[in-house]
Amino acid sequence: MMQLLQDFFGWFGYLERPSVLGQMLLALLPLVGLHLLRRRLRRRSPLVPLLLPLTLALIGLGTGLLAWAGQPYGLALLLLQLRAAWFGLDLLQLLLTKVLPSGLLHQLQSRLIRPAFLLLAGIALIDQLDTLDDLALISVGTWFGVPLDLSRLFLALVILYLVVVGSGPLAAALALLVKKVLEIDEGSRRAVQLLFRYLVVAIGVVWVCSHLGLNATAILAIAGGLSVGLxxxxxxxxxxxxxxxxxxxxxxxxxxxxxxxxxxxxxxxxxxxxxxxxxxxxxxxxxxxxxxxxxxxxxxxYTGSDRMRRSQVSVGAAYRHDPEQVVALLEATARAQARVLPSPPPKALVLAYGESSIDYALRFWIANPMDNVSICSEVNMAVWKAFDAAGIEIPFPQRVVKTIEAPSPVSVPPAAPDR
Structure with a gap:
């Protein structure tokens, strides 16, 4: 591990060489100028799409002049190739936009394509600073009784990352196949997909441990110790x-x-x-x-055995209206709604005789429990229109006040004076 740190700090000495600094300035200054010009120009300016190709051409011209003059140009050429490859990734994203959904494309770009490009770019840059064969043999210590070098550890981490990232699409494909064969619902498909993903990741972890040659006895011993901490x-x-x-x-x-x-x-x-x-x-x-x-x-x-949910809206009607007529109108109104299930049929009930109205409840079934609020709103609006068309009154709260006159006071004759 100390040798790896020494090599890492030794790269800074290589970057201080005048030839290396010149190549870096040749590649980076045009890119900085490109960024500043893009900020000043409007996005719809016809010059904006031409700025990057012109910048790459300028860097290529400078790299060619270095080669013609017999000066080192390898780092400048590498930086030019990396920037051109990044521009190619942008073009690839535009092409994939027409084929893949935006969410899937974003995951593919952020988790696989761009990380892989950055990894390869880092390896290429390190190859300019040092020899990869020498770095691969650097020891990183002894893990679980097995000596590991940098190449084996790096390969194991890369494979483990690919397993974790790539298990998602693989699990989704397997779950879709199971759905078509067994005719399971969407919720079961998602559960099967998650189980498949955990299984693929577990197999990948076991394979990585086997590839590294880790001692299974030591791993089990450590796992037993960790179980106490659990x-x-x-x-x-x-x-x-x-x-x-x-x-x-x-x-x-x-x-x-x-x-x-x-x-x-x-x-x-x-x-x-x-x-x-x-x-x-x-x-x-x-x-x-x-x-x-x-x-x-x-x-x-709401989805234990099926996805249906029974909903209910409440309404009051004036006492002068026949309850049988109101019940029939409520049930017919619910049956006319597109998102109310016809079976089981809607049912209207007389709940109570209130102070101002007869209280009714209209119960009906819907297919998606998440749509309950919006469907109840639609049914309430339909009930109001049906009551208005049939002349059924939804009364305001009212109270009958009866005035009682106080009785006349009883006249009492005056008492006779004392003699």
């Missing part, structure tokens, strides 16, 4: 991890499920190893709830 410092994390796996296998809480949390329906967006992320439609908020919460408290779900 009972003290990180028992909550471990509990959430086990709860998340159990919920995936049980299927009671899975991506796509709709739960009733704090009086609001919330959709499960993802179920991670530590917590579940739920989306609340009322204010577009995301709730992060630890997995073990679903084991320690009662949870109401």
């Amino acid at each position: 009972g003290f410092g990180i028992k909550e994390v471990f509990s959430n991890f086990v709860s998340g796996l159990w919920l995936l296998f049980e299927g009671s809480v899975r991506p796509g499920a709709v739960l009733f949390i704090d009086g609001d329906p919330c959709e499960v967006r993802s179920l991670g190893l530590r917590a579940a992320v739920l989306w609340r439609d009322r204010d577009n908020a995301e709730l992060v709830i630890p997995n073990q919460t679903f084991f320690t408290s009662t949870t109401t779900t």
Whole structure:
């Protein structure tokens, strides 16, 4: 490890050479000028698309002059190639925009394409400063009784990163295949996808440990020691991890499920190893709830056996209207709504005789629990229009006040004077 640090600080001495500084200025100054010109020019200016090709041509001309003069030009040529390759990535992104969804394209660019380019660029720059073969043989210590050099550790980390990043698309493809073969619903597909991803990552970690030649006995011994710490410092994390796996296998809480949390329906967006992320439609908020919460408290779900939900709206009608007529009108109004399910059929009930009106409840079923508020609003508006067309009054709160006259006072004859 000390040898690696010595080589790292030794690179700064190489950067202080006049020939190296000249190549860096040749490559970097035109790029700085390009950035300043872009800030001054408007985005719609016809010159903006031509600035980068002109800058690259200018750097290439300078690199050619260095080669013609017999001066070192390798670093300048490398920086030119890297900037041109980055420009090629921008063009590739424009082409992929027409093929891939924006979310998938962003993940592909940010997690795979651009990190891979930066890794290769870093390796190329290090190759200009030092010899890669010598760096690969540098020892980074002994792990679990196995001596490791830099090349094996670097390869293991790269493969592990690729496994973690690439497990998402692979798991999604496998889950889609399972959905088509077994005809499972969307929530089950998401749960299967998450399980497949954990399985692929676990296999990748085992393969990396085997590639490094780590001692399995030493790993098990350390794992046994860590198990003692699970009972003290990180028992909550471990509990959430086990709860998340159990919920995936049980299927009671899975991506796509709709739960009733704090009086609001919330959709499960993802179920991670530590917590579940739920989306609340009322204010577009995301709730992060630890997995073990679903084991320690009662949870109401609308998607346990199906996704239907029974909704209800309340309304009052004046006493002069026949309750049978009002009930029939309410049920017909609910049946006419497009997002109200015809089966089970809507049902109107007489709830109570209130102070100002007869109180009714209209109950109906909907397909998506997350649409409850908007569908109830549509039904309420339809009820108001139906009552208005039928001449049924929705009375205001009223109270009958009856005035009672006080009785006349009784006249009492005056007392006779004393004699």
